[in-house]
Amino acid sequence: xxDKKMVRxxxxxxxxxxxxYTDIVKKAELASYSGVRGCMIVRPYGTAxxxxxxxxxxxxxxxxxxxxxxxxxxxPESLLQREKDHVEGFAPEVAWVTHGGEEKLNERLCxxxxxxxxxxxxxxxxxxxxxxxxxxxxxxxxxxxxxxxTRPFLRTMEFFWQEGHTMHETAEEAxxxxxxxxxxxxxxxxxxxxxxxxxxxxxxxxxxxxAEATYTIEAMMHDGKALQSGTSHYFxxxxxxxxxxxxxxxxxxxxxxxxxxxxxxxxxxxAIIMTHGDDNGLVLPPAVAPVQVEVIPIATHKEGVLxxxxxxxxxxxxxxxxxxxxxxNSAGWKFxxxxxxxxxxxxxxxxxxxxxxxxxxxxxxxxxxITVSLDELEQRIPELLKAVHDGLYNKALARRQSMTYDATDxxxxxxxxxxxxxxxxAMWCGELECEEALKEKAGVSSRCMPFDNNEPIADTCVCxxxxxxxxxxWGKAY
Amino acid sequence: xxDKKMVRxxxxxxxxxxxxYTDIVKKAELASYSGVRGCMIVRPYGTAxxxxxxxxxxxxxxxxxxxxxxxxxxxPESLLQREKDHVEGFAPEVAWVTHGGEEKLNERLCxxxxxxxxxxxxxxxxxxxxxxxxxxxxxxxxxxxxxxxTRPFLRTMEFFWQEGHTMHETAEEAxxxxxxxxxxxxxxxxxxxxxxxxxxxxxxxxxxxxAEATYTIEAMMHDGKALQSGTSHYFxxxxxxxxxxxxxxxxxxxxxxxxxxxxxxxxxxxAIIMTHGDDNGLVLPPAVAPVQVEVIPIATHKEGVLxxxxxxxxxxxxxxxxxxxxxxNSAGWKFxxxxxxxxxxxxxxxxxxxxxxxxxxxxxxxxxxITVSLDELEQRIPELLKAVHDGLYNKALARRQSMTYDATDxxxxxxxxxxxxxxxxAMWCGELECEEALKEKAGVSSRCMPFDNNEPIADTCVCxxxxxxxxxxWGKAY
Numbered sequence: 001x002x003d004k005k006m007v008r009x010x011x012x013x014x015x016x017x018x019x020x021y022t023d024i025v026k027k028a029e030l031a032s033y034s035g036v037r038g039c040m041i042v043r044p045y046g047t048a049x050x051x052x053x054x055x056x057x058x059x060x061x062x063x064x065x066x067x068x069x070x071x072x073x074x075x076p077e078s079l080l081q082r083e084k085d086h087v088e089g090f091a092p093e094v095a096w097v098t099h100g101g102e103e104k105l106n107e108r109l110c111x112x113x114x115x116x117x118x119x120x121x122x123x124x125x126x127x128x129x130x131x132x133x134x135x136x137x138x139x140x141x142x143x144x145x146x147x148x149x150t151r152p153f154l155r156t157m158e159f160f161w162q163e164g165h166t167m168h169e170t171a172e173e174a175x176x177x178x179x180x181x182x183x184x185x186x187x188x189x190x191x192x193x194x195x196x197x198x199x200x201x202x203x204x205x206x207x208x209x210x211a212e213a214t215y216t217i218e219a220m221m222h223d224g225k226a227l228q229s230g231t232s233h234y235f236x237x238x239x240x241x242x243x244x245x246x247x248x249x250x251x252x253x254x255x256x257x258x259x260x261x262x263x264x265x266x267x268x269x270x271a272i273i274m275t276h277g278d279d280n281g282l283v284l285p286p287a288v289a290p291v292q293v294e295v296i297p298i299a300t301h302k303e304g305v306l307x308x309x310x311x312x313x314x315x316x317x318x319x320x321x322x323x324x325x326x327x328x329n330s331a332g333w334k335f336x337x338x339x340x341x342x343x344x345x346x347x348x349x350x351x352x353x354x355x356x357x358x359x360x361x362x363x364x365x366x367x368x369x370i371t372v373s374l375d376e377l378e379q380r381i382p383e384l385l386k387a388v389h390d391g392l393y394n395k396a397l398a399r400r401q402s403m404t405y406d407a408t409d410x411x412x413x414x415x416x417x418x419x420x421x422x423x424x425x426a427m428w429c430g431e432l433e434c435e436e437a438l439k440e441k442a443g444v445s446s447r448c449m450p451f452d453n454n455e456p457i458a459d460t461c462v463c464x465x466x467x468x469x470x471x472x473x474w475g476k477a478y
Numbered sequence: 479x480x481d482k483k484m485v486r487x488x489x490x491x492x493x494x495x496x497x498x499y500t501d502i503v504k505k506a507e508l509a510s511y512s513g514v515r516g517c518m519i520v521r522p523y524g525t526a527x528x529x530x531x532x533x534x535x536x537x538x539x540x541x542x543x544x545x546x547x548x549x550x551x552x553x554p555e556s557l558l559q560r561e562k563d564h565v566e567g568f569a570p571e572v573a574w575v576t577h578g579g580e581e582k583l584n585e586r587l588c589x590x591x592x593x594x595x596x597x598x599x600x601x602x603x604x605x606x607x608x609x610x611x612x613x614x615x616x617x618x619x620x621x622x623x624x625x626x627x628t629r630p631f632l633r634t635m636e637f638f639w640q641e642g643h644t645m646h647e648t649a650e651e652a653x654x655x656x657x658x659x660x661x662x663x664x665x666x667x668x669x670x671x672x673x674x675x676x677x678x679x680x681x682x683x684x685x686x687x688x689a690e691a692t693y694t695i696e697a698m699m700h701d702g703k704a705l706q707s708g709t710s711h712y713f714x715x716x717x718x719x720x721x722x723x724x725x726x727x728x729x730x731x732x733x734x735x736x737x738x739x740x741x742x743x744x745x746x747x748x749a750i751i752m753t754h755g756d757d758n759g760l761v762l763p764p765a766v767a768p769v770q771v772e773v774i775p776i777a778t779h780k781e782g783v784l785x786x787x788x789x790x791x792x793x794x795x796x797x798x799x800x801x802x803x804x805x806x807n808s809a810g811w812k813f814x815x816x817x818x819x820x821x822x823x824x825x826x827x828x829x830x831x832x833x834x835x836x837x838x839x840x841x842x843x844x845x846x847x848i849t850v851s852l853d854e855l856e857q858r859i860p861e862l863l864k865a866v867h868d869g870l871y872n873k874a875l876a877r878r879q880s881m882t883y884d885a886t887d888x889x890x891x892x893x894x895x896x897x898x899x900x901x902x903x904a905m906w907c908g909e910l911e912c913e914e915a916l917k918e919k920a921g922v923s924s925r926c927m928p929f930d931n932n933e934p935i936a937d938t939c940v941c942x943x944x945x946x947x948x949x950x951x952w953g954k955a956y
């Protein structure tokens with residue numbers, strides 16, 4: 001029988017946040033390292049979590065008319081080079097296939113770091129008339145970027161994601177799509193993952209290679225660092241021109257379509273861990289938790305307890321994803337295991353509870369114990385799952401609010417960035433020089449220029465003192 | 479407005495079966511070629527079909543206790559080499575990554591052609607005790623094999639599949655799993671895809687590189703050729719020994735676990751096309767068809783027709799996957815389009831039908847027209863979908879039976895193989911020499927030694943005349 005200590009044995013997040021993160025990934029059995037540097041094995045529990053995320057996002061995409069496709073993983077070098085900014089951004093970090101079997105290839109193939117180029121080549125084939133537009137495609141796949149330092153979920157050489165690629169008749173439609181998909185991500189994060197996010201625009205320095213504009217949702221982790229949780233890009237007609245994608249417009253003239261792309265990746269699992277987790281392990285938002293309720297029998301040797309626990313599991317399975325831990329481990333070990341795996345609710349049932357026709361429900365988010373009549377089980381458990389979601393969201397939002405600071409001059413900026421983990425709101429002139437100076441002097445990067453709550457807090461740039469253009473979020477980031 | 483001829487313009491299957499196949503893949507918009515030799519783009523309709531196949535198989539796997547994982551796509555060369563037979567089988571046909579960004583790798587990485595090796599490396603990490611067994615893992619991914627000649631779905635350099643990899647305490651349990659998963663594939667093919675299959679064992683020559691035994695399901699295509707539609711492999715403890723995977727058994731001794739793997743791929747879409755398709759296009763089995771019923775309004779300019787068609791679509795959406803073609807194309811063009819895409823049923827509704835409170839339903843499998851009262855729509859349509867499934871299955875089974883021949887001597891074997899497309903049942907001594915002679919002289923390969931209906935049809939080997947060991951299916955194959 002396993003020892004309770006073995007489950008709990010993780011570093012405290014206050015002591016060493018990075019180690020705490022790694023411990024959780026390992027102990028909750030989300031992922032482990034593989035034999036290839038920087039590539040992870042996503043284990044069954046992590047995969048089940050990702051499948052729930054994927055299915056939920058996929059339904060949202062399809063409800064908006066998007067269709068899935070499956071594109072090749074290889075991109076010929078010449079194709080990658082077609083759009084100048086794009087190749088500059090990605091070529092330094094791609095994996096190159098040079099041989100097929102014994103044969104040396106005439107042209108190297110890269111393993112896709114992202115698929116704008118292959119989508120564009122295909123769109124040039126299938127878009128001829130305005131009647132062919134819009135094209136609203138998405139694919140679920142893995143991509144590869146040759147990263148120097150890696151951490152499971154947060155930054156891996158191979159990672160799993162979806163990438164939407166759409167083509168539109170007009171710039172306006174493409175811009176609406178770009179914003180719409182950012183809203184989808186934001187809504188998904190807040191409603192399903194209980195992660196509050198800040199929607200905004202990236203600076204030119206931080207935007208996607210080849211994009212005209214990149215929109216982002218930024219979340220704050222437990223340690224005050226930001227995590228870019230999803231991005232949506234507006235390309236204008238830059239790729240269309242580079243790939244010669246043209247269509248006959250309503251006025252019978254040849255036109256270039258306008259393009260977007262948008263993606264969310266397994267990184268979001270890192271965001272879940274670092275937003276909700278605590279020193280007892282993972283804490284999963286109910287909407288995507290592989291197991292929402294764990295039923296744990298107390299005193300399993302007593303007559304009828306296991307049977308009753310099984311009955312509760314069966315009843316609960318009709319209203320949520322329920323699981324029964326009928327292993328021969330001690331109840332204490334099961335509690336710890338259930339906490340480590342971040343299961344939103346545990347239901348304890350023992351002889352005393354049975355006699356009183358009740359069970360004890362323990363919330364993972366705040367450890368509150370609630371006595372629930374067995375007659376009300378199917379009604380109360382979904383309510384409590386909703387309460388856990390709300391509890392997680394409100395706690396994360398309160399934390400972000402308490403760890404967000406305003407700075408109106410450089411001294412305050414440096415002082416806050418140095419001494420207070422969190423995000424800093426400051427006015428910015430829009431110049432790259434100031435953005436670079438803030439990185440160098442305060443160690444912060446621009447996170448986004450927010451769409452909401454962006455009233456000026458000063459007239460001048462926090463760095464150069466010239467007239468300010470944008471309220472901007474700054475911080476350290478994953 | 480598109481011309482009806484444009485939709486129908488495909489080669490007749492009697493005239494040129496290969497061209498007919500390619501025309502359907504293109505005209506039904508299942509897939510198209512990409513800029514990388516041998517890699518296909520699976521278009522929205524093909525992807526939706528694959529998603530239905532995937533979801534159905536995935537549910538079956540999970541119901542049997544299997545869990546999904548996501549493994550790295552790269553395999554270090556040294557890892558691929560760990561099992562001798564396996565590397566000999568796969569090394570000649572893998573894609574090699576030699577550079578990451580600007581940096582030359584110390585060790586080449588291959589893009590997985592299959593993942594036994596990475597699963598084994600992981601299993602060595604996580605299997606320690608008999609309590610850790612069985613491990614029942616599966617993954618959905620794409621794999622790469624450097625093929626010389628390729629055809630969409632049937633043989634592509636990159637293809638999509640699932641690969642199950644399981645580890646068991648005993649040889650017997652692993653053998654049961656191997657057979658169980660073959661049964662899952664067979665049942666799926668027959669019950670969902672309406673494709674009758676022959677279950678059997680592969681000869682040593684045809685078995686998977688590194689396996690002790692390979693089981694297969696073989697289907698017969700319209701042209702009489704066989705298509706291996708799914709395989710399940712028993713590995714014994716060969717990989718376990720090569721990868722040093724050991725566990726403490728119930729008797730406290732160190733033991734090697736026994737392994738299986740099993741896979742089904744996008745090839746099965748090729749099987750669907752070539753089993754059910756006809757000269758008007760694709761014919762999809764209802765269970766996996768992205769659209770099961772297309773509602774086509776007749777005389778859309780007449781008052782109330784479009785509204786009524788939309789109402790029928792809404793009603794049907796509650797009992798099946800229904801779609802309304804409300805485009806401005808002619809009804810005739812819509813019929814042709816609906817046939818090309820293989821939609822199992824079309825529902826025609828016009829002013830006359832409305833007056834009589836009925837609609838006309840046309841079956842894709844046999845073009846039968848059925849008048850259905852609108853009062854019985856929700857009841858009759860699911861019945862008719864079932865009828866289409868049964869019709870497809872029975873037609874395919876009858877074709878296979880009529881194109882399966884027995885041969886008891888070499889003259890008959892060569893004559894049948896030369897003049898009659900189809901499968902040939904013949905007795906075999908079990909020697910490689912005879913298998914190779916049959917390939918050379920009759921142009922046939924062994925398909926399988928069937929589990930059912932395998933009573934001897936002669937005492938001696940069809941080739942050498944020595945005592946026969948196995949009734950075996952022979953034929954030309956994809």
